[in-house]
Amino acid sequence: MARKKKRGALVYTLLLTVYTLALVVAACYGLTLVWNYAEAYEKARPDNTMNAYMDNLRRNLWNDSVEQTIESMPHEVQSTEECKEIVKVMLSDELSYTRLPGGANGETEVSYDLLCGGKRFGKVSLIRDPSVKAKKSSINIPLLGDVLSEQAAWIVEHEEFDFNGLYSTVKVTVPETYGVSLNGVKLGEEYIVERDIPYDVLKDYYDQYPNLPRKVTYQYDNAFGELTPVVLDESGKEAVIDASKDDSQYIQPVDEAILGRLTEFAIPFADAYLAYSAGVSDPMYAYSKVAPFIELGGDLDLRLKQAMDGMGNWGHTTSYRFDSGSLNRATDVGEGLYILEISAVTTTTFPNHGVDGVVTDNNGLTVIVHDTAGEIRAVAVTRYDADEA
Numbered sequence: 059m060a061r062k063k064k065r066g067a068l069v070y071t072l073l074l075t076v077y078t079l080a081l082v083v084a085a086c087y088g089l090t091l092v093w094n095y096a097e098a099y100e101k102a103r104p105d106n107t108m109n110a111y112m113d114n115l116r117r118n119l120w121n122d123s124v125e126q127t128i129e130s131m132p133h134e135v136q137s138t139e140e141c142k143e144i145v146k147v148m149l150s151d152e153l154s155y156t157r158l159p160g161g162a163n164g165e166t167e168v169s170y171d172l173l174c175g176g177k178r179f180g181k182v183s184l185i186r187d188p189s190v191k192a193k194k195s196s197i198n199i200p201l202l203g204d205v206l207s208e209q210a211a212w213i214v215e216h217e218e219f220d221f222n223g224l225y226s227t228v229k230v231t232v233p234e235t236y237g238v239s240l241n242g243v244k245l246g247e248e249y250i251v252e253r254d255i256p257y258d259v260l261k262d263y264y265d266q267y268p269n270l271p272r273k274v275t276y277q278y279d280n281a282f283g284e285l286t287p288v289v290l291d292e293s294g295k296e297a298v299i300d301a302s303k304d305d306s307q308y309i310q311p312v313d314e315a316i317l318g319r320l321t322e323f324a325i326p327f328a329d330a331y332l333a334y335s336a337g338v339s340d341p342m343y344a345y346s347k348v349a350p351f352i353e354l355g356g357d358l359d360l361r362l363k364q365a366m367d368g369m370g371n372w373g374h375t376t377s378y379r380f381d382s383g384s385l386n387r388a389t390d391v392g393e394g395l396y397i398l399e400i401s402a403v404t405t406t407t408f409p410n411h412g413v414d415g416v417v418t419d420n421n422g423l424t425v426i427v428h429d430t431a432g433e434i435r436a437v438a439v440t441r442y443d444a445d446e447a
Contacts (some may be wrong), residue, residue: 104168104184107212108155111182115172119149127221132280135243144283145224148174155182167215179223185215226281230289231255231273233308236297237290238276244290251277257305260391263426266357266438270391273305312388312396320396320427323434324385327351328402328423331439334362336378336406341366353428353435377407381418395437398425401444420444 125142133141152175157168172180190210230238234253238245255273256264264270276287291297300307312320330348338344345362352358383402390396400423407416422444427434 104157104212107184107214108170108182111214112153112155116150116153119153120146124149124221128282131221133282134280135241135245135278135285136282141282145221148224148283152176168212172219174224177223177226179221180217180219182214183216184212186210187213224282225279226284228278228281228285228287229275230287231275232289232299234272234274235292236308237294239288239290240278240281240285245276245278249276249278250274257308259304259306259309259389260397262440263391263397263438267391267393267395267426269393270395271308306389309389309391312390316390316429317385317388319429319434320388320398321385323351323427324398324400324425325383325402327425327436328383328400328421329380331423331436332380332402332404332421333378335441336375336404338375338378338406351436353437356437358436358438375406375408379405381405394429396427396429398423398427400425 124145128142128145129138131141136144154173154176155170156173157170158181166186167183169181169183171178172182187210228240229251231252232238238249252275253272255275257271257273260270278285289297289299327348330351333339334344334348345366348362349359352362381403383400385398385400387399388396389398402421402423403418404421405416405418409415420443422442424440424442425436426438428437
């Protein structure tokens with residue numbers, strides 16, 4: 059009995075070993091299939107074909123044909139040698155690609171934009187290699203299921219290049235009396251793409267004064283690489299534009315002599331104008347006080363005369379006092395015109411149900427004045443609450 063038990067145990071052990079070896083062989087075979095499939099799948103991914111294509115492109119794109127193409131392309135502000143050197147660097151260091159959406163069939167055809175420094179300069183289309191048939195496999199591997207069919211690799215089916223995509227555009231807006239230089243070459247008027255752009259600080263006055271200064275926009279589309287525009291003022295000197303400031307930076311400050319004359323005008327005018335607006339005295343008398351400061355027969359003069367008939371509070375105020383005033387800014391906008399920013403504090407007293415009411419105002423005045431033959435006259439006034447400005 060002992061011998062039969064030992065013989066049975068030996069047979070069992072032998073069968074178990076054979077079975078285990080069979081499982082190991084099967085597992086190894088299955089894993090080999092998976093690895094082979096994974097390797098084939100990796101080779102069949104379109105991005106791998108594109109990466110190989112891009113590596114070859116970086117090494118071989120620059121040739122005599124491309125060089126001649128760059129030479130023939132417009133480059134008015136750059137030398138031919140400068141353009142070729144810039145493009146050489148761009149094509150070797152800045153190439154990339156991005157896959158395009160859609161297409162005839164994402165399983166058999168894909169397309170990519172070729173980019174250089176983020177700019178599109180070509181397109182490549184890939185297809186499955188028609189000379190290679192897909193290999194099928196119906197083996198079922200435990201825990202993994204059916205092994206998918208191995209697909210044919212991708213190949214380049216079509217490529218096209220448009221080197222106009224390597225161009226950069228330079229665009230800058232400057233006063234119409236300024237100039238723009240690129241790479242040491244001053245741009246002509248043929249590069250102006252927009253005219254009659256108002257100064258932001260003067261936009262409210264163009265209807266009345268159409269000859270106020272304006273801006274223009276220069277645009278140059280044939281730059282290889284990144285070119286920085288140099289802005290030139292009226293005298294041809296380099297001007298630095300501060301993007302954080304408004305257009306008053308283009309307006310030259312008035313000299314001390316003119317500023318003194320404008321100040322001598324601004325404070326008495328503010329007093330007379332605000333007294334007229336307060337409606338304390340006889341309207342004709344109030345008008346006679348402000349009339350020497352305004353351009354007679356003009357729009358402001360007409361408005362003041364019309365206001366005399368419709369001013370509801372005329373005669374209802376009992377007193378007016380000009381407490382203080384200052385000329386905060388004077389802007390020369392050409393043709394003898396100046397824009398004055400005036401602040402003034404006034405106190406007005408008026409009856410309020412039998413009890414005098416006192417109101418103190420912090421007035422803001424924007425006044426356009428015209429200086430002709432040494433005489434300064436107001437032609438337009440805008441009044442606002444300086445505390446809310």
